[in-house]
Amino acid sequence: MSIPVIDVFAGPGGLNEGFSALHDPNGEQRFSTAVSIEMDPWACETLKLRATFRGLRRVTGHTPAPYVDLLAGRTSLTDFYRHPDVEGHAKEADEEVRRIELGEKTRAISDSVIAERLRNAGGGEWVLIGGPPCQAYSLAGRSRRVGDPSFKDDHKHVLYREYLNIIAKFEPAVFVMENVKGMLSSQHEGGRIFERIKADLESPRMGLDYEIRSLVVPVAAADLQPSDFIIRAEEHGIPQRRHRVIMLGVRSDLTSRASMVLGKQGQVSVRDVIGDLPAIRSRISPVSNDSPSAWHESRMLAAALAGEREPQRDAVPELGDRWLPYRSRIRGELAEWLVDSSLSGITLHEARRHMPSDLQRYAYLSYLAGRGKSPKVMDLPAQLAPNHRNASRTDAPFADRFRVQQWVSPSTTVVSHIAKDGHYYIHPDPEQMRSLTVREAARLQTFPDNYLFVGNRTQQYHQVGNAVPPLLAKRIGEVVADLLG
Structure with a gap:
């Protein structure tokens, strides 16, 4: 049985695509998406379409003709969803993809959706993936707002708390949290935001008891430095110099299990x-x-x-x-x-x-x-x-x-x-x-x-730029699948 995944701040689904692509030797999916939560309406439409496509491909074993017609522009998105072979999968995708702007005001709604989707997935161990919006942490975002007195009150500084709330309330076996490298140097209210997040994630006082591991540095969690969480995508077969902070959280009752680190791959141009x-x-x-x-x-x-x-x-x-x-x-x-x-x-x-x-x-x-x-x-x-x-x-x-x-x-x-x-x-x-x-x-x-x-096209470019590279996500998913046995 596949392991349920909750994908939050999902964007157009880069992390989700990588995890969903993993199969065991018998061809069964190792991970299945219980719910994807995203606020951008166009990204949600992309997520729904991809979820529909996955449902179709699970049944047919290949890319079906109605989807090829959609790619080629021979049919509209509306008519694609109305196709008799598609409409059932589209309804399932509507349940899987939820447009919610995560925050304190919507917390009751998102908690209810997550609880329902986990129940429908049959209980058991599950994985949380996602990355809170990064504009408040990125070097470019901070440089644009130098001297802006309202910057310290930007709610994007504390959206990571919604991620923490989900962990504390629903206790995933493992979580994968992604953000920009600028997060390591970003400060808020007198402290470094990365150190605050890491301390909260490891704090039983917060209702969280997780060991935070690096996906690239094979040392004991207690000895890790902030820079040890930086993944350089070009070192792992991705044709892009993309450097991101990615933390692997392992629940305290599972910390006796070893986890791999990502293997180095040849450069792709x-x-x-x-x-x-x-x-x-x-x-x-x-x-x-x-x-x-x-x-x-x-x-x-x-x-x-x-x-x-x-x-x-x-x-x-x-x-x-x-x-x-x-x-x-x-x-x-x-x-x-x-x-x-x-x-x-x-x-x-x-x-x-x-x-x-x-x-x-x-x-x-x-x-x-x-x-x-x-x-x-x-x-x-x-x-x-x-x-x-x-x-x-x-x-x-x-x-x-x-x-x-x-x-x-x-x-x-x-x-x-x-x-x-x-x-x-x-x-x-x-x-x-x-x-x-x-x-x-x-x-x-x-x-x-x-x-x-x-x-x-503008919305498409925006979605592409906001995503985690799916092939890198697949490599991370392999580490998580191995850790969970």
Whole structure:
């Protein structure tokens, strides 16, 4: 029988996807989701769709035709849920996914939902996973609110207490708590927030009696330092330099059981995961300027400024689309994890619009990156420099405002800011001259190609950036499954 999982602050389901993907040698799921709790309406729609998909696949053993039609845009989400093979699984997904903004005011509601779902799961041991919102702890979030007197009262500082409340009331066998690395240095009301959280989690006085373990450092819990809880995703086969604090909590009656740490994996590069996707071009903003010839003129200017050969006019890539014909050339574990052999195309591979000036900057900087350089804004020639007074200063506060992802190494951290602009996520191919698509960002996060994010493109980017890489979550789930026997 599979172990129930309660997923809180669930986002679009990265942790959940990793745990749900684990099966025993007989093909049975090791973990099953009892409930996912999330406040964002679009993330909830994504969670519901994924839960429906899992239900369908459990029955059919493959990706069923109605879901392929949805991915390809041949049917709407409404009609997909109405399909006779789907509607029963969709109703179950409605029970599994609950839109609740966790907090003191909604605590009675969330407690009631968790109690009900655990009863329905048959009792027994279960696992809590999730990460309270990180804006109050992240370095970027704190820097934006320097001097803001209301920052100390931001409720996001103490949302971890909702996580603690669930642990104290329902006593999971194990919990996995994730947050940004900035949590280690974040202070609130005179103390470091990480040390306060860890002390609370280990405190019988709080009704909590758990041993907090590292997933990467094999030493006794009492000897762990705060930095020992940092997981560097690129060291574990994830194509992204994503560093997060993740704590493994083990209930006191289970602490005699040893737990593994995550094994090191070979480095996976940007090329390894997005290098085989169809080459596309972006549309040009404003719409009145959009044409293949106008796009090509921008590329020619960038190539000339970079000292590169003139691009061929007839080599302009096609526009991306909701669905593009595609067969993957990825091999090995990545192919097993990302690629769905039932699909004859790729979804969500459409670039956002860019102004001609940004197209030219992207192409020029990508040319420099291809020569092994990590270009900064001051590397742009005068014709392409942003219209800022201090753009050429070496100490300019936005020196890395334009960042090209390098083919030969893992990407930089994919964060929710990708929803606002693409300057930090420039595609490494200057012949494409654009920022990353939703699917490319999702692959860097290790979401399978059949994972569909609901909402418009901005909402999709936001969900991808807020997630835990599912393949990393699967590796964490293996540690938890082994600990629970």
